Amino acid sequence: MIIDTHLHLIYRQRLSYPWLADVPPLNADFTYETYAREARRLGILAALHMEVDVAEADIEAETVMVEELGKAPGSLLVGAIAACRPESPDFPAYLDRVRANPFVRGFRRVLHVVPDELSEGPLFRENIRRLGGTGLNFDLCVLPHQIEKAIALADLAPDVSFVLDHCGVPDVKSGGYDAWKGPVAEIARRPNVTVKLSGLPAYGAENWTLEDMKPYFAHVVESFGFSRMVWGSDWPVCTLGGGLSTWVGATQALLSGVSPDDTTRVLAGNARRLWKLA
Template sequence: MIIDTHLHLVYRDRLTYPWLADVPPLNADFPQALYAQEARRLGISASLHMEVDVTEVDIARETMVIKELASASGSLLVGAIASCRPELPGFPAYLEGVRANPFVRGFRRVLHVVPDDLSEGALFRENLARLAGSGLTFDLCVKPHQIQRAIALVDLVPDVSFVLDHCGVPDIAGGGYDLWKGPVAEIARRSNVTVKLSGIPAYGAENWTLEDLKPYFAHVANCFGFERMVWGSDWPVCTLGGGLSTWLGATHALLSGVSLPEKAGVLSDNARRLWNITPRA
C-alpha cells in the first residue's frame, strides 16, 4: 500500500491559480481522473490533497471542491491539507471552521514565495500557536536559507506536528548540497518534524539520474530516520522531472536497501499514523 501525501489537483474553471502563468508546462488542468489512472497502476491506494496556492478568496472554496471530488465513486482522496493565512486577523475564525471539518488534516502556508520575515510577525506566530491541541499538522514549504526561520516556528509550538516539504527544497541542479545539509540536520533535531520525500526530481537538472538524488536522500534518512519520513508525489509538479511513474520508480530504488518495515513506514504507515488515514475500499 502506498499513500501519496502530496497531490495537487488543478481545475482552472473552478479555482484561480495566479502562479501558474509563470510556469507554462503546469498552466493546464490536472484533474483527479488523470492522476488516478496512473496512481492505481503504481499501487497508490490513498491520497492527501495538498493546497495549490489558489488566490486568497478561493482558499475555502478549494477545500469544498476537493471534498466534493473525494465523494466521487473510486476516488483515492481521503483528506486535504488546506491553505491558510496565519498573518491575517481572520485566521482564528477560519481555524474554527476547519476544525469542524474532519476532511481537513492540516494546513500549509507556502513561505518561499513571500517575504522571509512574514513568519516572524507577531500575529502570524500568535495564530500558529492556536494549532496546539487541534490535531492539525502544518507543512513547511521553505528554501534552505529559510529553514532557520522554520525552526523558530517549530520551537514555538512543540506539540504541533510539522512536515518539511520536498526534503527542504534543495537546489540539486545547482549543486546546493553544502548550503542545504546543515539547516536540514538542525531542523531534524526537533522530534515534532517529519520530512516529506517529495519534489526533488523537479529540483534536479533536466537529465537528472538516481545518482544525483542519492546524497540528498541519504542525508534526510540519516537525519530524520525512516520513522519520520513520508512519501509524496508532488503531482503534477513531478511531471517537470519525469512524471509520477518515474518518481515512484526512483523512490523504490532509493529505498531498495531499506528493511521492509522501514519501507512500509515511508510509503504508508507513517502517514497513516500522522494523519489518521484510512484508505478507501
C-alpha cells in the same frame, strides 16, 4: 501500498491560480481522473490533496472542490491539507470552521513566495500556536536559507506537528548540497518535525539520474530516520522532472535494501499515524 501525501489538482475553470502564468508547463488542467489512472497502476491507494496556492478568495472553495472529488465512489482522496493565512486576524475563525470538517487534515502556507519576515510576525506565530491540540499539522515549504525560519516556528510550537516539504527544497540541479545539509540536520533535531520525501525530481537537471538523488536521500535518512519520513508525489510538479511513474520508480530504487518495515513506514505507515488516516 503507497499513501501520496502531496497531490496537487488544478481546475482552472473553477479556481484562480495567479502563479500559473509564470510556469507555462503547469498552466493547464491537471485533473483527479488523470492522476488516478496512473496512480492506481503504481500502487497508490490513497492521497492527500495539498493546497495549490490558489487566490486567497478561493481558499475555502478549493477545499470544497477537493472534498467533492473525495466523495465519489472509490476515490483515492482521503483528505486535504488546506491553504491558510496565519498572518490574518481572521485565522481563528477560519480555524474553527475547518476543525468542524474532518476531511481537512492540516494546513500549509507557502513561505518561500512571501517575505521572510512574514513568519516572524507576532500574529502569525500566535496563530500557528493555535494549532496545538487540534490534531491539524502544518506543512513547511521553505528554501534551504529559510529553514531557520521554519526551525523558529517548530520551537515556538513544540506541541504542533510540522512537515518539511520536499526535503527542504535542495537545489539539486546546481549542486546545492552543502548549503542545504546543515539546515536540514538542524531542523531534524526537533522531534515535532517530519520530512516529506517529495519534490526532488523537479529540482534536478532535465537529465537527472538516481545517483544525483542518492546523497540527498541519504542525508534525510541520517537526519530524520525512517520513522519521521513520509512520501509525496508532488504531482503535477513532478512532471517537470519525469512524471509520477518516474518518481515512484526512483523512490523504490532509493528504498532498495531498506527493511520492509521501514519501507512500509515511509510509504504509508507514518502518513497514517501523522494524519490519522484509517
